[in-house]
Structure formats: C-alpha cells, structure tokens
Amino acid sequence: MTVRQPEHWTLERISTPVGTVLLVTDGEGAVRALDFDDYEPRMLRLLARHYGPVVLSPGASPAPVRAAIAAYFAGDRQALDGIAVRTGGTEFQRQVWAALRAIPAGETRSYGQLAASIDRPKAVRAVGLANGANPVGIIVPCHRVIGTNGSLTGYAGGLERKKWLLAHEARA
Structure with missing residues (x-):
C-alpha cells in the first residue's frame, strides 16, 4: 500500500466586499481553492476529498493572482479569466467546471443549459x-x-453573496 504524501500549499485570507475569501495556491501559482472564510470547513473537506492530505501554510499568494482578484472586485469582469486553476475531481466534474468558466461574466445559465453545453442534456442533477x-x-x-x-438556487457561499456577485458582474 502506497502512503500518499501531503500536498503543501499556501493559504491567504483576502478581504473583499462580500467577506473574507480563502485563497489556496500551489507552488506553481495555480489556484487550488477559493472559498469564503465562514465556509472554511467545507473547503477543507473538498480539498481532502480531491487531493488527500493537504498542509496549508499561511502566506501570500502570487502577486498576479492577488491583483486579478482585486481587479475583479474593482469591476474588471474579465480579470479572473487568465488565472491558472488546478482541480482534482472526476473527469465529469472537471468538464462541468470548464463549462462554468466558459459562461461570460454578466450572464447566467440554468443547470439544464450547462448540462447541454457538455453534451450531457439528461445529466442535470x-x-x-x-x-x-x-x-x-x-x-x-x-x-x-x-x-x-x-x-437564484443554492450557492455554497450563501444566496446573498450569489446575488451580490451577479449584480456586481451585471454592473461592471
């Protein structure tokens, strides 16, 4: 049996207009997780599920990532588009997450539309x-x-934040 060595990543807490976000980056500067500080236990569960053991050390994320997040909250809707993201998950989950990144800021999609966009129209659930x-x-x-x-359906960060994010993107 092979024992999996823990991943060692950086955790930064960043203040935003909708609360403090937890930003997890790896040694190459890719974002591994971003969640709200009041949902930290959820984020830790997702990291463990996707990667196994993870050690998070407080520190600064790469400057371009921090700058992109600041620019997004300042109104630049495309600021997050170029951020490198690395996720675990299944192939299906990664397809869904890639489809999410293809939704332009300021627009929304239904779960059915998202399922159709990955050629799985019956996979709405x-x-x-x-x-x-x-x-x-x-x-x-x-x-x-x-x-x-x-x-507005469920959102892991809370419906008030979802509403704020959608309004923010619509304004920008």
Missing part, C-alpha cells in the same frame, strides 16, 4: 452535484448557474 463540489468559487463561477425559472 449530476451537473448540479458537480457545481456544488466546485472547490474554486468565483474564479470557476458556479454563482452564474440559476434555476430554469430564473430563480
């Missing part, structure tokens, strides 16, 4: 589960997924 398991909030914009009737 599975798409919803993959969306909920996204470890990189905001950058992989799961907040842009809404109910078929246009309602």
Whole structure:
C-alpha cells in the first residue's frame, strides 16, 4: 500500500466586499481553492476529498493572482479569466467546471443549459452535484448557474453573496 504524501500549499485570507475569501495556491501559482472564510470547513473537506492530505501554510499568494482578484472586485469582469486553476475531481466534474468558466461574466445559465453545453442534456442533477463540489468559487463561477425559472438556487457561499456577485458582474 502506497502512503500518499501531503500536498503543501499556501493559504491567504483576502478581504473583499462580500467577506473574507480563502485563497489556496500551489507552488506553481495555480489556484487550488477559493472559498469564503465562514465556509472554511467545507473547503477543507473538498480539498481532502480531491487531493488527500493537504498542509496549508499561511502566506501570500502570487502577486498576479492577488491583483486579478482585486481587479475583479474593482469591476474588471474579465480579470479572473487568465488565472491558472488546478482541480482534482472526476473527469465529469472537471468538464462541468470548464463549462462554468466558459459562461461570460454578466450572464447566467440554468443547470439544464450547462448540462447541454457538455453534451450531457439528461445529466442535470449530476451537473448540479458537480457545481456544488466546485472547490474554486468565483474564479470557476458556479454563482452564474440559476434555476430554469430564473430563480437564484443554492450557492455554497450563501444566496446573498450569489446575488451580490451577479449584480456586481451585471454592473461592471
């Protein structure tokens, strides 16, 4: 039996207009997780599920990543587009997360539309589960997924934050 060595990554806490975010980056500067500090236990569970043992050390994320996050919250809707993200998860989950990144800022998609975009129109529930398991909030914009009737459905960061993020992107 092979014992998996823990990953060693950096954890930075960044203040934003919607609360403090937890930003986890690896040694190459790729984002591994982004979540809100009041959802830290959820983030830690997702990291363990996707990667096994992880050691998070407080520190600064790469300057370009911090600058992109600051620019996004200052109104630059495309600021997060170039950030390198590395995720675990299944192949299906990674397909869903890639499709999320293809939703332009200021626009939304239903779960059905998202499922159709990956050529799995009947996998609406599975798409919803993959969306909920996204470890990189905001950058992989799961907040842009809404109910078929246009309602704001669940968001791991809370519906008030989802509403704020969508309004922020619509204004920018």
